[in-house]
Amino acid sequence: MKKSYLLLLLLLFSLPTFAQDYFPKNDGVKTEEHTITAFTNAKIYVTPTQVIENGTLLIQDGKVLQAGANVSIPKSATVVDLTGKSVYPSFIDPYANFGIKAPKRSFDRNSPPQYDAKRQGYYWNDHIRPDTDPMTTFTYDNKKATDLLKAGFGTVNTHMHDGIVRGNGMLVALNSNGDNSMRILDNRSAQYLSYQRSNSTRQAYPTSLMGSMALIRQMYHDADWYAKGKAKRRDLALEALANNKNLVQIFHSGNKHNSIKTDAIGDEFGIQYVLIGDGTEYENINAMKATNASFIIPINFPKAYDVSDPYAAGVVELEAMKHWNQAPSNPKALADKGIVFSFTTHDLKSPKEFMGNLQKAITYGLDKTKALEALTTVPARILQQEDKVGSLQNGRQANFLITSGDIFDKKTVIYENWVQGNQNVFKDKSHKDLRGKYAFNVAGNVYDVTIAGTPEKLKSTVMKDSLKLGSKISFKDNWLQLQFTTADTTKTEFIRLTSPVRNATFFAGKAILANGSESSFNATQKEVSGSKDKKGDKKGKDKKMEAPKMFPLSYPNGAYGSAALPQQETILFRNATVWTNEKDGILQNTDVLVKDGKISRIGKNLSAGNARVIDATGKHLTSGVIDEHSHIGAFAINEAGHNSTAEVNMEDVVNPEDVDIYRNLAGGVTTIQLLHGSANPIGGRSAILRLKWGRSADDMLFKDTDGFIKFALGENVKQSNWGDTETTRFPQTRMGVEQVFTDYFQRAREYEAKKKTGTYRYDIEMETILEILNKKRFVSCHSYVQSEINMLMKVADEFGFNINTFTHILEGYKVADKMKAHGAGGSTFSDWWAYKFEVNDAIPYNGAIMHSQGVVVAFNSDDGEMSRRLNQEAAKAVKYGGVSEEEAWKFVTLNPAKLLHIDDKVGSVKTGKQADLVLWTAHPMSIYAKAQTTMIEGTVYFDLERDTQLRRKIKNERTELMNMMLLEKNKGMKTQAVKKKDKVHHHCDTVEF
Structure with missing residues (x-):
């Protein structure tokens, strides 16, 4: 009994030492000026491909001094032991509107149109706004910064989301303890363009996508003309455009079709745009590769449609259902094709959705190293800011995450996000993860205890032989409290256990038995949460989540699309009534041979050779x-x-x-x-x-x-x-x-x-x-x-x-x-x-x-x-x-x-x-x-028999996809309401805006 009390006292006295590196939640701690902080014994991702096991990271004055396996730690350094933890560079969002509010439409759509520009001394079209400087309206948003920090981001590239040419962007560190002079790493990080008109003006032109494209082309011609000194008056917009010429040019094109066209515009004027994708790049991946562009892609994967109402479900297009199924494969498709891409939170309702969607992309086959590159080194390279952010190499910003393990594992916890050497604590990194299976030895009796849930909100299951006992668990500040009923369920008697936990594999503490007497207990971990079963599988390794069935692409990728693009054929139409539209008029019982895409021969009883023969008897060929x-x-x-x-x-x-x-x-x-x-x-x-x-x-x-x-x-x-x-x-x-x-x-x-x-x-x-x-x-x-x-x-x-x-x-x-x-x-x-x-x-x-x-x-x-x-x-x-x-x-x-x-x-x-x-x-x-x-x-693009087959295929695909969506809903996953996409029938008088 004395030994048990001595053990408990030792554990109690050791608790302050155990918790010495804990920073209170929501209490950001800024390192003192010139103080060196050493983070030791961590798995450090200096870059996605340079990983140091049991390494040390030194930081000072908001920057990285050194990261390595054999780092000499100065005696004056503050040492933080990160045994069992991982350190990653903080993420970068290269396409954000953080701290910059776009203007709301200041006029009614029923207002009379404005045909001339209102800005005096600027370009003839008010939607061209390269002079926009986000510094003039930037306000650091603590709430949004916190949401981004919790999602793992340390830096954002932000700009005004308004206009066709939107001006320059700013690279901003999410340092809530700093000021703008410290946070803003580059106040001219990129120039941004889009096809969307500005809300700041009601100038009528352009009213269409093709008008926006024409306007951009004309703008570049005018900029060249202006740069040669040909203009008779000063144009502040064209001067700003010239000043931004050498910046990274980031273009929000809108969709995969526009990306191709946008790249062509860039080629016309010697500009290589960075393209903002829409998540459908996988549907035309070869064309995306041919642009030679880098892409910034959202991962706002669509939710399954709620198709429980069969009448409502009938209006959902196959294209939309297939996109729900295929969209998470987009990052993998880009990576497999060797396309340079990074991620953005743009188009997400909240940064909280980001990691879940990224994990889904990994489930669909995205390599984890590629995923980490797309969050760190790639956006830094796209923005030409590799010397500042994106890695933990010497001299870079001290922007890094401390996690419980693999950043892309669903169980992993982001404890802290350090930005410019300033600490943001979200979870207590000393908090142990008790999830797993244990043998609790309580006063000579052994109980099988399974601890599940989340590390912060645990659930317990206590078994005595084959009998399940009622239980309740609490774990706070690394103190465990567990109570459960005795084997005699006719009585409401409880056994209560309490113990500090320094090591999840073994711990011991005090037990209060059902009769009120005091005893001791110890707990030995038999299996950690998520380990494989005992039948030949290795413990401690999670089963790889299986990717769901993904429907194959078709061309186009919706209804009536073909599994493969049709090819030219050699075809002989046999015995047709041929309407020549020539002096020969209408020919009866005539053959027509098609070869190499052209009409090769017309006549009777032509030799088929290796041609596919189509019996045209009783039919008409025109x-x-x-x-x-x-x-x-x-x-x-x-x-x-x-x-x-x-x-x-x-x-x-x-x-x-x-x-x-x-x-x-x-x-x-x-x-x-x-x-x-x-x-x-x-x-x-x-x-x-x-x-x-x-x-x-x-x-x-x-x-x-x-x-x-x-x-x-x-x-x-x-x-x-x-x-x-x-x-x-x-x-x-x-x-x-x-x-x-x-x-x-x-x-x-x-x-x-x-x-x-x-x-x-x-x-x-x-x-x-x-x-x-x-x-x-x-x-x-x-x-x-x-x-x-x-x-x-x-x-x-x-x-x-x-x-x-x-x-x-x-x-x-x-x-x-x-x-x-x-x-x-x-x-x-x-x-x-x-x-x-x-x-x-x-x-x-x-x-x-x-x-x-x-x-x-x-x-x-x-x-x-x-x-x-x-x-x-x-x-x-x-x-x-x-x-x-x-x-x-x-x-x-x-x-x-x-x-x-x-x-x-x-x-x-x-x-x-x-x-x-x-x-x-x-x-x-x-x-x-x-x-x-x-x-x-000479290529068949429609065939009546194939059309019948396609209709059966469409029906089968719709049925299978709807069943998959119903299963999603039954699992408790979020769904979206059915939306009917009305087909727009264009006529001469159709106006888009």
């Missing part, structure tokens, strides 16, 4: 349908901020994942002209697309074609139906529309004259209009009323060029002779009328009448639904006007090809032309006809 006027497959349609936006380009905003592309292929459409809308008289440049479903936006562009641009007449351009506030932009009348054209054409001629002298400011808009005047770019004009059609032809004649196509042109029948004389084509609706005032005179005989006068006539859609039924629209030319079937079919094939200047490549079935072909199950203009096979350049 060239692919071409839509001269389409708005599918785009992220934006109108740039409405100016009355002329010739500088914008639809090629910048191609959305290759728009499901309408697949639907159009199912309707036999192979090529479209993606046109700008009709928000202004002079719109943007168009994109001619081949509908190569699953491929990138760049792959869809029809190569080696003439350039086109959208013009518009009528109600839309004069803002007739835009609302009462839209009354300030010129033009507001039809006669004003004419003046816009003459003014801009005259300006372009004057620009051309200056250009020849060499003393000119490069203007993308004027360059484009000059291309029109010099017949290097061709006009497709939205039109209805005969008077305006006449007007524009006269203006074109005056400036020496031709209008290529009047699109819509519902009054073309009134001016067909004049169009023929001018050389204009007509792309019209088959039978639309009376949907607004200026189409009251439309008639269904319009196309036939123009055709009879020798005008090249096409039927267009301007609609995502009509476009996949253009084969049926062609038939209306037979019904209304008696056009022959062959000529009517040309209205949606060869004629639009002629209008787009691509008829030498597509539009007919002719040897040597590109194999853009459709095999129809019946007469191509029949309402019963289906496109069985649609190919582009």
